[in-house]
Amino acid sequence: xxxxxxAHVNRRAFLTIAGGSGIAGLSGxxxxxxEGDGNGGSGGSGGSSGPETITLGQPGALSGQWDFLxxxxxxxxxxxxxxxxxxxGPLGAELEVVRRDTAVDPQEAxxxxxxxxxxxxxxxxxxxxxxxINPLWDFLQDLSTPVVTPWPxxxxxxxxxxxxxxxxxxxDDEWVWRTVVGDTVHTSxxxxxxxxxxxxxxxxxxxxTEGERSYVEGFLSAYEANGGTVAERVEVELxxxxxxxxxxxxxxxxxxxxxxxxxxxxxxTALSDWSDGDYGRQPILSDTLTSQAVIDxxxxxxxxxxxxxxxxxxxxxDTFEAAYSEAGDADMNAWTPPAWDAVxxxxxAIERAGEATPEAVQRNIGPVSRSGGTKxxxxxxxxxxxxxxxxxxxxxxxxxxxxxQHGNVFGSxxxxxxxxxxxxxxxxxxxxxVREFVEEGEY
Amino acid sequence: MGLLxxxxxxxxxxxxxxxxxxxxxxxxxxxxxxxFAYGEYLTxxxxxxxxxxxxxxxxxxxxxxxxxxxxxxxSIVLARAFFTPINQTGPVPLLLTSIGLGIALRNAIRxxxxxxxxxxxxxxxxxxxxxxPDLSVGSVxxxxxxxxxxxxxxxxxxxxxxxxxxxxxxxxTDVGIAMRAMGDNESLARVRGVDTQLIRDSVWILAxxxxxxxxxxxxxxxxxxxxxxxxxxxxxxxxxxxGGAGSPYGAILGAYLIGIILALSTAFLPSGxxxxxxxxxxxxxxxxxxxxxxxxxxxxxxxx
Numbered sequence: 001x002x003x004x005x006x007a008h009v010n011r012r013a014f015l016t017i018a019g020g021s022g023i024a025g026l027s028g029x030x031x032x033x034x035e036g037d038g039n040g041g042s043g044g045s046g047g048s049s050g051p052e053t054i055t056l057g058q059p060g061a062l063s064g065q066w067d068f069l070x071x072x073x074x075x076x077x078x079x080x081x082x083x084x085x086x087x088x089g090p091l092g093a094e095l096e097v098v099r100r101d102t103a104v105d106p107q108e109a110x111x112x113x114x115x116x117x118x119x120x121x122x123x124x125x126x127x128x129x130x131x132x133i134n135p136l137w138d139f140l141q142d143l144s145t146p147v148v149t150p151w152p153x154x155x156x157x158x159x160x161x162x163x164x165x166x167x168x169x170x171x172d173d174e175w176v177w178r179t180v181v182g183d184t185v186h187t188s189x190x191x192x193x194x195x196x197x198x199x200x201x202x203x204x205x206x207x208x209t210e211g212e213r214s215y216v217e218g219f220l221s222a223y224e225a226n227g228g229t230v231a232e233r234v235e236v237e238l239x240x241x242x243x244x245x246x247x248x249x250x251x252x253x254x255x256x257x258x259x260x261x262x263x264x265x266x267x268x269t270a271l272s273d274w275s276d277g278d279y280g281r282q283p284i285l286s287d288t289l290t291s292q293a294v295i296d297x298x299x300x301x302x303x304x305x306x307x308x309x310x311x312x313x314x315x316x317x318d319t320f321e322a323a324y325s326e327a328g329d330a331d332m333n334a335w336t337p338p339a340w341d342a343v344x345x346x347x348x349a350i351e352r353a354g355e356a357t358p359e360a361v362q363r364n365i366g367p368v369s370r371s372g373g374t375k376x377x378x379x380x381x382x383x384x385x386x387x388x389x390x391x392x393x394x395x396x397x398x399x400x401x402x403x404x405q406h407g408n409v410f411g412s413x414x415x416x417x418x419x420x421x422x423x424x425x426x427x428x429x430x431x432x433x434v435r436e437f438v439e440e441g442e443y
Numbered sequence: 444m445g446l447l448x449x450x451x452x453x454x455x456x457x458x459x460x461x462x463x464x465x466x467x468x469x470x471x472x473x474x475x476x477x478x479f480a481y482g483e484y485l486t487x488x489x490x491x492x493x494x495x496x497x498x499x500x501x502x503x504x505x506x507x508x509x510x511x512x513x514x515x516x517x518s519i520v521l522a523r524a525f526f527t528p529i530n531q532t533g534p535v536p537l538l539l540t541s542i543g544l545g546i547a548l549r550n551a552i553r554x555x556x557x558x559x560x561x562x563x564x565x566x567x568x569x570x571x572x573x574x575x576p577d578l579s580v581g582s583v584x585x586x587x588x589x590x591x592x593x594x595x596x597x598x599x600x601x602x603x604x605x606x607x608x609x610x611x612x613x614x615x616t617d618v619g620i621a622m623r624a625m626g627d628n629e630s631l632a633r634v635r636g637v638d639t640q641l642i643r644d645s646v647w648i649l650a651x652x653x654x655x656x657x658x659x660x661x662x663x664x665x666x667x668x669x670x671x672x673x674x675x676x677x678x679x680x681x682x683x684x685x686g687g688a689g690s691p692y693g694a695i696l697g698a699y700l701i702g703i704i705l706a707l708s709t710a711f712l713p714s715g716x717x718x719x720x721x722x723x724x725x726x727x728x729x730x731x732x733x734x735x736x737x738x739x740x741x742x743x744x745x746x747x
Contacts, residue, residue: 063553063557063558064558065558067557067558067559068559208719232714233714234709234714235716236709237720237721239670239674241456241459241661241664241665241675242452242455242456242664244452244455244706245449245452245453245705245706245707245709245710246709246710248445248448248449248452248710249709249710264560265560265665265666265668268560268562268666269664269665269666276567276569276590276592276594277569277590278569278571278590297562
C-alpha cells in the first residue's frame, strides 16, 4: 500500500510541477501579464521569454461580391508577414495570420471576429469592410481588440476610431484604424480632378445601397462646394437585368460627364447598356470600377473613362512592390498596399510595446506611425531602431501612415484612365491638394 | 422622355420573365406546387450554356440548345429525386421541399463554381430608328426615336417562338391537351385514361427547357453567377400570379405588365425614387389581386 501511495504521491507531485511549468510557459506564449504600462519604447524584448508565435486575425472577403479583391489583399498580407519573420519577427516570435471568410456580411463578420479573438487569440484584426464595421461599431468597441484595416472608405469613420492622440490613455480610444484613405479623401480628389478637366455639370447613376450613396454624397459634397452642378441623378436597384430605362432618363439631361457608383457586376450591365445605347459623354467611375474586368466586358467604348482610387504612392511603395511581386501573381488593387501597411504598423506596435496584447498594440499604433521618430520603411528597420532606443515613424507603401486623432490617414489620389484596353494611372492629386477639401479635426 | 422607347425596354425585360414564368406556372397548374427552386434551374441552364459555349466550345446557338436540353434533364432528375416521392403529400410539403432544394442548389453552385461572375462572349449591334416623329404630351414624348440591339431582338424573338410553340403544344398535341385536362381536373383526367405521372414528367422537362433558355438569355444580357436565377424568382412568381396562376397565357401577360411597369416607374417616378421600381411593380400586383383575386386572366388560384 505504502509503496503504492508513495508512487501515487510522486506521480501527483510530478504532474503538479509539470503542469505549473506548462502554465508558466503558456503565460509567456500568450502574453499574460498585460498589466505592463505598454508604452514600450524599450525596443522590444526579442529575448527567450517572449512568445513563440503571435497571431493576427484577418477577416476576409474570400467569397461574396467583393471576393475579386481578396487575392491581392491576401498576397500583400502574406508578403508582409514573410518579410517580418525574415527580420526576426516581433519580439522574436513567429508572426502568423489566421484568415477567415466573412463574405462581407455583418453577421458573419461578428461571428468571425469573435472566433478570431476568443479561439485564435489574435492580438489585432487586420481586416473588416465599412459595411461590416458600421453596423458592428459598438460590438467592436466591446471587443477591445484593435482593428487595423485596409478596407473601409466610409465617411462614418471620418470622426470615429483612433487613440485621440492620447496613446497612453485607452479610455477615450475607439478601436478602429484604417490604413487606406477614406472616401472623403479620394472622392474629394476625384471631384477636384473632374473640375480640373472642365466637367462643370454632372449626371449621376448610383445604386440604392448605403455604400454607393455614401460614395456619391462624398463626391458631390466636394464637387458642389467647388462650383459644380448636378443636372440629374438616378438611383437604381442592384442586380437588374437591364438599366436602359434609368440611362434613358439620365441622358435626357444636359451634362458634361456622368458618375457611376455601382458594384462591379451591376456596373458592367449598366455600362454595357450605355455602350449599346450609344449615349456617349465622359464616364467617371467609382473607385472599385477601375478594374480589368470592367474594361474586358464593356469594351472599347469605355476608352477614356477614368476613376480615382486611393493613391499607391506612399514613401515606400517600391519596397512593398518588390516584395509583393516575389510573393505571387495575384492582381494588385488599390487596397493591397494598405494591407501591407496594416501588417507592418501592427507588428511594429507589438515590437515597441514589448508584449503581444490587444491593449499594448492599441497603445503603440499611434507612436510608431506619427512623425517625430526615426523614419523607417520596413519592420526590420523599425526593429533595429527600437532596439537602439529610438522612437520610430513608419512610412508606408500606400500613404505616409501618419494616423490622425481618429485613426485615419491622408494620401494622394490616383487617377486611372482606360487606355488601350487597360486602366493606366494618368494623373495624381497630391495629399496636400486633397487636404484642402477636408476640414481640420473632421477626419 | 420617350414613352415608346421605355415600353420597348419593358417588353425586353418582360420577355426574359415571360419565358421562365410559363415554366413556373405550368408546374403550378399541373403539379400543383409553387417551385421556389425554379430560379436555380435558370442558373443551372445559364452555367450549362456557358460551359458548352466556352469549354467545349460550340457556337452560341448550339450552346443554347444544349442549355435547354440540360435544363430539362436537370429538372426531371430533381423532380424524380425530390418531388415525385412526396407528390401525394399536398402543396405545402412540396413548397417547403422546393425552398430547401433551392437553398441547397444555390450553395452547391456557389461551392463548385465560385462566387465570381462569368460572362458570355457576345457582340451586340445597335439599330437606331431616329426618324420617328415626336408626339409630346406635357413633358412626355409618346413616340420619338428609339433603338434596339441585336441581343434584345433575339430575346424578344425567342419569347415569341416560345409562345407559339407552347400554344401549339397545348392546343394541337395529345400531351398538351392532356396537360390542360390535368390542370383542370386531375382525377377526371386519370379516369379518362391520362397517364398523369407521364404528363407530370413532361411538365417538369418542359419547365426545365424553358428555364434553361431564359437563364442563358438573362446571362447574355448580364452575367452568370450563383444567384443569376434566384434574383429573378420574385418577378417570375409575380408574373405568374398577376396573370392568373396556372395559366401560361396569363403568365405571358403578367410578365409583360411587370416588365413595362418596371421600365416606366424607373423612367417617370420622381428623381430618387427610381430604386423603388420593383416595389411599385409589387404594389400594383397587390392592387390587382385585391380587385381580382384570381389574377388578370381569371384562372382560379388554388390554395397552397
